[in-house]
Amino acid sequence: MFSYRHAFHAGNHADVLKHTTLIALMKYLTQKDTALTVIDTHAGAGLYRLDGDYTETSGEAQEGIFRLVSASKTPAALSASAPAATKKVAPPKTPGAAKAAADEPLAPALQDYVDLLRSLNPQFAASGDPAQLKIYPGSPFIEQQFLSGRDKLKLFELHPTDFKSLTGNIAQLGVGRQVTVACEDGFEVLKTFLPPPARRAMVLCDPSYEIKSDYARVAACMGDAVKRFATGTYVVWYPIIPRPEAHDLPRKLKTLATKAGRSWLNATLTVKSSKLTTDEAGDVKRPGLPASGMFVINPPHTLKADLQAALPQLVARLGQDRNAGFTLDHGG
Ligand code: SAM
Numbered sequence: 243m244f245s246y247r248h249a250f251h252a253g254n255h256a257d258v259l260k261h262t263t264l265i266a267l268m269k270y271l272t273q274k275d276t277a278l279t280v281i282d283t284h285a286g287a288g289l290y291r292l293d294g295d296y297t298e299t300s301g302e303a304q305e306g307i308f309r310l311v312s313a314s315k316t317p318a319a320l321s322a323s324a325p326a327a328t329k330k331v332a333p334p335k336t337p338g339a340a341k342a343a344a345d346e347p348l349a350p351a352l353q354d355y356v357d358l359l360r361s362l363n364p365q366f367a368a369s370g371d372p373a374q375l376k377i378y379p380g381s382p383f384i385e386q387q388f389l390s391g392r393d394k395l396k397l398f399e400l401h402p403t404d405f406k407s408l409t410g411n412i413a414q415l416g417v418g419r420q421v422t423v424a425c426e427d428g429f430e431v432l433k434t435f436l437p438p439p440a441r442r443a444m445v446l447c448d449p450s451y452e453i454k455s456d457y458a459r460v461a462a463c464m465g466d467a468v469k470r471f472a473t474g475t476y477v478v479w480y481p482i483i484p485r486p487e488a489h490d491l492p493r494k495l496k497t498l499a500t501k502a503g504r505s506w507l508n509a510t511l512t513v514k515s516s517k518l519t520t521d522e523a524g525d526v527k528r529p530g531l532p533a534s535g536m537f538v539i540n541p542p543h544t545l546k547a548d549l550q551a552a553l554p555q556l557v558a559r560l561g562q563d564r565n566a567g568f569t570l571d572h573g574g
Contacts, residue, residue, distance in 0.1 A: 253303030283428025
């Protein structure tokens with residue numbers, strides 16, 4: 243069985259990028275009158291404790307969500323304007339530009355993210371004290387928060403312990419059959435739900451990439467899904483690490499979207515250098531995950547502007563060294 247447990251990583255910078263994008267997507271897609279089917283192929287446990295053993299041991303949330311909320315203690319006004327649309331947006335290069343982005347009111351997608359955290363953490367909401375931020379929502383809880391009565395959420399999680407936690411966490415919501423949870427292989431099961439009844443769907447594919455074959459499975463699964471249901475919104479998170487499969491995945495997704503005549507968007511967030519460092523004792527230190535990306539096939543037209551507003555602020559707040567930056571590409 244896999245050893246990956248998302249609880250170690252909950253609220254890290256990769257979750258911040260993933261969940262900011264997910265919130266922007268869910269907010270837009272649930273505004274329409276037609277029912278939406280949301281399929282989360284790799285759901286995790288659904289909710290995480292930021293003061294629990296796993297998260298405290300890894301400390302990853304300190305480099306992610308805690309940096310965002312520490313810089314946004316007071317309820318911030320929504321940022322109304324996004325930079326003009328461009329094919330590729332350069333990150334703020336100078337410390338001055340980064341500071342300016344850190345001082346601005348939060349971009350709408352980030353404000354929605356902080357508001358969602360407030361709704362799950364009443365003491366944090368009341369005090370604004372980051373130490374009171376104790377509950378972190380995984381993708382299932384984020385998705386569920388945006389559903390209306392006609393929408394459906396289908397969750398898949400293969401790890402028995404996380405499946406049990408997810409089942410218990412979802413049961414507490416008391417939402418009946420609107421949200422279903424199954425201990426099945428998300429890559430395999432996706433095809434059985436496409437096309438969805440009302441022909442509107444968003445799929446989040448967020449594997450742990452613990453096994454090398456996950457990269458190929460993501461590309462194959464997305465290729466098959468687009469063939470079955472061309473107009474769905476398909477969302478893939480991927481790590482940016484020095485291994486060929488990871489490097490190839492966004493390129494493969496871009497090719498398959500382009501060949502299918504579908505639009506796409508690729509957003510990346512880098513928070514630090516990927517180089518090995520040596521500490522004072524002379525021990526070589528690995529940097530941990532330096533960057534990740536979100537690839538979206540058939541993105542709503544609003545997503546680019548949402549991320550153009552949010553990404554510079556994430557660089558300013560989460561960036562750890564001069565390698566921090568973002569990219570935002572789109573096509574089709
Ligand atoms: N999407 C979650 C979130 O954003 O909160 C995090 C998911 S985590 C990165 C990946 C999860 O996929 C892990 O909990 C792992 O146990 C599960 N998993 C691994 N292989 C799977 C598969 N083939 N099908 C379904 N779940 C799988």
